[in-house]
Amino acid sequence: MSTLIAHSSILIIAVTLATAFLTPLVGIASKRARNTLIVLALAFVAFLVVALARDVMLNQIHVYTLGAAAPDLTIPGGAIVPVRIILEVDGLSAFMGIVIAIVSLVAVIYSMSALKTETGQNGFYTLLLLMAAGMFGMVFTGDLFNLFVFLEITSISGAALIAFRTKFADSQEGGFKYIVVSAVASLMILFAIGLLYSQYNLLNIGALAATMEYTMLDRIALVILMSAFVMKLGGVPLHMWLSDTYSVAPASIPALLIVASQASLYALLRTSFTLYGVTLDQSVAGWIIIIVGLLSMFVGVTMAILQTDITRLIAYNCVCESGFMLVGLGVGLAVLADPGALDAFGTMAMNGAVFHMINHALFEGLLFLVAGAIFYRIGTRDLNQMCGLGHTMKLTSVLFLLGALASAGIPPFNGFASKILIYESVYQFNPILTMIGILVSILTLAVFMKVFFSAFTGASLPRYRDVREVPRPMVAAMIVLAAGIIFFGLFPGLVLDWIVQPATDALVNQGAYIDAIMGAVP
Amino acid sequence: MRQFFGWLSLVVLMVFLVIGALFIMRPFGEPPSVMDDYIIDNAQEEAASNNVVAAVLFDYRGFDTLGEATVLFAAVTGALLVLRASHKKEET
Amino acid sequence: MSKIVRTVANQLILFVVIFGLYVIIQGHVTPGGGFQGGAIIASGAVLLIVASGSQEIKTWLRERRLSVVESSGALLFILLAFAGIGTVFFFNFLVGSRLFGGIPSVGPNPGDVWTGGVIPLMNLGVGLKVMAGLSAVVLALALFSGGEELEE
Amino acid sequence: MGALYIILPLALIACAVFVAVCRDLLYAVVVLAVLSLLLAFQFYLLKAPDVAIAEAGIGAAVTTAIFIICIRATERRE
Numbered sequence: 001m002s003t004l005i006a007h008s009s010i011l012i013i014a015v016t017l018a019t020a021f022l023t024p025l026v027g028i029a030s031k032r033a034r035n036t037l038i039v040l041a042l043a044f045v046a047f048l049v050v051a052l053a054r055d056v057m058l059n060q061i062h063v064y065t066l067g068a069a070a071p072d073l074t075i076p077g078g079a080i081v082p083v084r085i086i087l088e089v090d091g092l093s094a095f096m097g098i099v100i101a102i103v104s105l106v107a108v109i110y111s112m113s114a115l116k117t118e119t120g121q122n123g124f125y126t127l128l129l130l131m132a133a134g135m136f137g138m139v140f141t142g143d144l145f146n147l148f149v150f151l152e153i154t155s156i157s158g159a160a161l162i163a164f165r166t167k168f169a170d171s172q173e174g175g176f177k178y179i180v181v182s183a184v185a186s187l188m189i190l191f192a193i194g195l196l197y198s199q200y201n202l203l204n205i206g207a208l209a210a211t212m213e214y215t216m217l218d219r220i221a222l223v224i225l226m227s228a229f230v231m232k233l234g235g236v237p238l239h240m241w242l243s244d245t246y247s248v249a250p251a252s253i254p255a256l257l258i259v260a261s262q263a264s265l266y267a268l269l270r271t272s273f274t275l276y277g278v279t280l281d282q283s284v285a286g287w288i289i290i291i292v293g294l295l296s297m298f299v300g301v302t303m304a305i306l307q308t309d310i311t312r313l314i315a316y317n318c319v320c321e322s323g324f325m326l327v328g329l330g331v332g333l334a335v336l337a338d339p340g341a342l343d344a345f346g347t348m349a350m351n352g353a354v355f356h357m358i359n360h361a362l363f364e365g366l367l368f369l370v371a372g373a374i375f376y377r378i379g380t381r382d383l384n385q386m387c388g389l390g391h392t393m394k395l396t397s398v399l400f401l402l403g404a405l406a407s408a409g410i411p412p413f414n415g416f417a418s419k420i421l422i423y424e425s426v427y428q429f430n431p432i433l434t435m436i437g438i439l440v441s442i443l444t445l446a447v448f449m450k451v452f453f454s455a456f457t458g459a460s461l462p463r464y465r466d467v468r469e470v471p472r473p474m475v476a477a478m479i480v481l482a483a484g485i486i487f488f489g490l491f492p493g494l495v496l497d498w499i500v501q502p503a504t505d506a507l508v509n510q511g512a513y514i515d516a517i518m519g520a521v522p
Numbered sequence: 523m524r525q526f527f528g529w530l531s532l533v534v535l536m537v538f539l540v541i542g543a544l545f546i547m548r549p550f551g552e553p554p555s556v557m558d559d560y561i562i563d564n565a566q567e568e569a570a571s572n573n574v575v576a577a578v579l580f581d582y583r584g585f586d587t588l589g590e591a592t593v594l595f596a597a598v599t600g601a602l603l604v605l606r607a608s609h610k611k612e613e614t
Numbered sequence: 615m616s617k618i619v620r621t622v623a624n625q626l627i628l629f630v631v632i633f634g635l636y637v638i639i640q641g642h643v644t645p646g647g648g649f650q651g652g653a654i655i656a657s658g659a660v661l662l663i664v665a666s667g668s669q670e671i672k673t674w675l676r677e678r679r680l681s682v683v684e685s686s687g688a689l690l691f692i693l694l695a696f697a698g699i700g701t702v703f704f705f706n707f708l709v710g711s712r713l714f715g716g717i718p719s720v721g722p723n724p725g726d727v728w729t730g731g732v733i734p735l736m737n738l739g740v741g742l743k744v745m746a747g748l749s750a751v752v753l754a755l756a757l758f759s760g761g762e763e764l765e766e
Numbered sequence: 767m768g769a770l771y772i773i774l775p776l777a778l779i780a781c782a783v784f785v786a787v788c789r790d791l792l793y794a795v796v797v798l799a800v801l802s803l804l805l806a807f808q809f810y811l812l813k814a815p816d817v818a819i820a821e822a823g824i825g826a827a828v829t830t831a832i833f834i835i836c837i838r839a840t841e842r843r844e
């Protein structure tokens with residue numbers, strides 16, 4: 001068992017990758033064997049993620065040096081800096097790993113039933129696994145160039161998955177948009193990594209952080225990195241691609257794309273908190289992130305009001321919710337250098353934001369799956385054509401209501417638990433931010449109530465009379481997410497203590513991250 | 523017109539950043555080679571390969587190569603996937 | 615395409631493939647490696663597709679077969695990486711063994727193919743993968759954009 | 767030999783500008799292939815033969831073929 005945990009961080013990535021490579025081969029032989037293989041592999045990976053997360057949260061940062069004589073030999077004899085690629089899993093990485101494992105498992109189970117009749121399933125599952133592997137790699141790696149490589153894997157497989165339904169012209173357009181945005185962001189990131197490499201001749205994040213001088217060149221690299229990651233996560237000045245791509249993808253893919261954009265948020269946090277950390281002008285960078293977050297909240301919710309396409313509406317809601325996370329984390333970054341303020345409200349704001357990340361993945365994932373279920377049964381995403389679906393799709397409508405209430409931050413659900421933390425702590429930083437947040441939440445509730453009453457209640461239309469509930473695996477996938485929403489809403493303290501608090505501690509504690517790599521040097 | 527100015531501002535910003543970075547970068551060929559020196563000195567012994575580039579690609583940074591190979595794999599799978607449906611229509 | 619082009623291409627493809635294999639196998643001694651060699655062989659396949667038309671190629675070269683080769687190459691690569699997991703993932707476990715186990719002397723030397731540990735094998739995996747992948751994309755595009763011969 | 771270090775980058779820039787402004791896509795693709803070859807030579811001069819081989823194989827051969835096939839399926843003129 002201890003050997004398994006010692007190797008678990010690489011096994012998580014490598015098993016997912018190997019399954020992806022195996023999928024086309026097995027898929028030619030037998031469909032059923034392929035599906036079993038994928039589910040088993042992802043379940044094994046989920047088990048490994050939980051075991052690794054438990055180990056990381058209880059003991060210490062998990063380091064794995066690829067290709068060295070021993071996993072913890074970060075710096076070889078005779079060198080003063082790390083030479084090889086090092087995977088480094090701290091609280092935040094383990095937290096993101098849990099999110100990715102849950103959502104990818106749910107997405108696979110949902111797709112198995114939703115895409116039963118489509119052609120090209122081998123390619124679909126291969127890319128889905130590659131995307132999961134890319135996200136795992138992004139959050140587990142401790143190497144800047146490796147982060148870029150896995151970001152590329154995630155983006156390219158994501159773009160192909162968005163364009164999966166080739167019979168619709170708009171899904172090909174969506175895939176093209178996604179790949180253009182990803183290519184621009186990737187090039188910017190590569191350029192910034194090149195700048196840092198030319199400056200320090202290092203690629204390891206911990207080693208770079210230890211030698212960071214914060215010269216003008218580093219500032220340029222920081223600006224480029226931050227704008228590229230904000231572009232990838234869909235923060236407001238650069239959000240235009242998000243609704244066009246999320247709305248056209250097959251139902252389970254937006255759930256994964258949300259996690260992919262959160263992996264970009266993770267990269268943004270790694271850059272600002274760990275890579276630059278104490279050398280940064282915290283209040284300036286913090287306020288930039290806060291302003292991006294505020295804009296996202298505002299633009300997201302106002303654009304959501306105007307939409308008549310259910311998936312586009314949820315996509316704009318995603319922009320709005322990521323604004324909450326950015327505000328919480330921005331407040332945390334702004335007070336990073338001030339221990340008193342950090343204790344008083346900074347840690348709490350970051351707790352709220354990190355907690356909101358997993359909540360966001362759960363409820364937005366659920367909403368997208370519900371929208372996909374509706375599309376599966378009635379073949380349209382247009383809200384004007386939906387009416388009285390609640391009569392025949394009872395469970396689906398209940399699940400939609402649950403996701404909507406959680407997203408609006410109504411008490412017994414998980415959205416409330418994280419939003420209240422953000423409101424309370426941000427109020428001590430700047431009361432106006434809290435007021436804007438509450439206003440945006442109310443608007444979100446209004447938007448979703450409009451959708452709920454127009455689509456699910458009312459007279460049942462004759463053409464939807466024989467619409468039935470979706471198949472069982474799809475319902476099961478949605479119920480898993482719904483159970484998560486209720487559980488996290490009822491026992492927020494448990495979740496906070498077990499996975500959120502270690503993640504926040506890992507963000508604040510830059511020294512521990514560096515020591516895990518450079519500790520061998522006397 | 524508005525779009526044009528948007529693109530122009532982006533291009534100007536990028537050019538400014540690139541040119542700015544060029545002027546303050548360390549001189550070409552004079553990097554503080556802490557990592558490179560180790561690899562050049564030890565690659566032949568550790569990775570048993572005369573071509574140091576191959577040693578870096580497959581030994582020191584083998585995981586990156588695996589990743590790049592996966593990028594190509596994803597691109598090929600994606601291209602075949604996107605070209606699938608209409609291709610079938612043509613055949614029948 | 616004219617008969618001359620087709621004949622010349624059929625003769626030339628042999629040399630292209632041999633050069634590609636050379637670049638792959640000598641990857642750990644001279645400049646080159648899996649990516650480069652695979653790309654060279656794929657460019658040979660492109661030459662064949664352009665010269666004799668995608669319909670004719672389709673009779674014996676299928677995208678599905680190519681994607682099987684591609685997956686096998688990728689699997690070979692990752693399994694070689696897995697094989698080192700007794701120590702660490704990606705550990706070069708063949709150095710000093712009987713298969714590609716020679717260790718070159720430090721400093722400039724003419725080199726020996728029988729060195730490199732897992733590097734030559736990994737090169738082979740990557741080479742298979744890149745060759746099959748790039749040819750599959752070109753073939754799929756050529757078939758997709760109308761199957762008739764190239765007229766230009 | 768020294769002049770090569772000046773002529774080659776200038777030729778690269780000229781090719782790149784031509785590709786960007788040319789309205790006939792087929793011409794642009796052919797010039798792009800020339801650019802790739804020059805770039806491969808530049809890499810060789812900068813003592814990166816590995817990258818040069820990759821650039822010549824992928825940039826000059828495969829990419830050009832893919833572009834030409836795509837142009838054939840769509841419009842030749844921009």
